Amino acid sequence: MSSDVRNFALIGAAGYIAPRHMAAIKATGNRIVAAMDPNDSVGIIDSHFPESAFFVEFERFDRHIDKLRRKDDGRKVEFVSICSPNYLHDSHIRFALRAGADAICEKPLVVNPWNAEALQDIERESGHKVHTILQLRLHPSIIALRQRVADAVAADPNAMFDIDLTYITSRGAWYFASWKGEDTKSGGIAANIGVHFFDMLLWVFGPAIENNVHLLTWDVGSGVIRFKNANVRWFLSVNAEYLPEAVQAKGQRTYRSITMDGGEIEFSEGFTDLHTDSYRHILNGGGFGLDDALPAIRLVHEIRTAPQLKFASSTHPLAGIARRAAG
CATH class of the missing domain: 3.30.360.10 (Dihydrodipicolinate Reductase; domain 2)
Structure with a gap:
């Protein structure tokens, strides 16, 4: 595996928008090493990353991401893509930052403006970035x-x-x-x-x-x-x-x-590839x-x-x- 390949985790793998994120991660030459969703109807992931670990319980997913961070065997998660329900975005972004990763979150980034304002403090504390999809x-x-x-x-x-x-x-x-x-x-x-x-x-x-x-x-x-x-x-x-x-x-x-x-x-x-364009934008140092x-x-x-x-x-x-x- 090339050292240029970036490791992603995905939260909300069974959601409507998740396949676009899977396709974008693959199209940019990267990989999903772990995914999570309480619903296990996620066969679509086999079309993109059949080797990805998968969890239906957030606690086990959290533990796995922490293990990957500590083992330092080339699978440490650098980005967490968030496709969960809107009201959970805030919590899942916080998880990503605490896990030492950048967050890439579907819109709306959060439901209430004060949630985003609080995330600005956590972003500064963690040294990691929050990105959103504004395609x-x-x-x-x-x-x-x-x-x-x-x-x-x-x-x-x-x-x-x-x-x-x-x-x-x-x-x-x-x-x-x-x-x-x-x-x-x-x-x-x-x-x-x-x-x-x-x-x-x-x-x-x-x-x-x-x-x-x-x-x-x-x-x-x-x-x-x-x-x-x-x-x-x-x-x-x-x-x-x-x-x-x-x-x-x-x-x-x-x-x-x-x-x-x-x-x-x-x-x-021109809507088809905008998620992939968004990922390229982020990975090249841009993003929103x-x-x-x-x-x-x-x-x-x-x-x-x-x-x-x-x-x-x-x-x-x-x-x-x-x-x-x-x-």
Whole structure:
């Protein structure tokens, strides 16, 4: 085994997003030496790292990682990839840092902003880093959009853009029976399916100045946010009823759309390899850390806790349809 190969552990191996992390670790020429999940339906790992140790009990996983650290036989874990439920991210990041490893954690990094603020202290104490997956920052179309906006703002610091964000990713009944359906565990719909979009908007258009929530239910969220250089009306849902008819006719279950001043920003392609790009970015000394993640975590927390305001002329049109459907 080449000395350039880095050792990873994976927490949450049975999760929806875990295969993307497994594929990214393999594609970057590294290996998973240990994985953990209380659910043992993790056969997918055989397609990537069949030699990996596996545990269903965190205590035994913890002991194994500590043994690898002490034996110093070339299998010491350098990175812990975290794909566990959102509300466990904080604890699992702390574990990674205490184990002498960097953490690579799925979004949202944590559910509450004060959790991330506390992690900053532990990061400094441990000397290890916390990285998060903010893959839209690596999407070529979004990078081009950011440059386009930066050029416009350089010419006119008061430039403002009108943005519509619509993201519908259909989920079945299982979603609401799982931890994802509990706001205190998932962070609610804005965090669970929207945090990477809100991060992207902050990255492109600057800090949020005003945040108005018009609708927030178990399956829908909608509002208007004024950023430094954009007014954004947004609509998020996990309910297939709100998919455009043309999308439903094709049997598709997901719809993404961002328009700027009425023109569509095409970014539907290019998602496949973004986790691998994220890992390369981290392994090459880049990556996105706590300071990068905090603004979006604060914003989605504000959305989750904000009062719902009366609809206005700026309200996303799908919000009215959703409100009527809810009765």
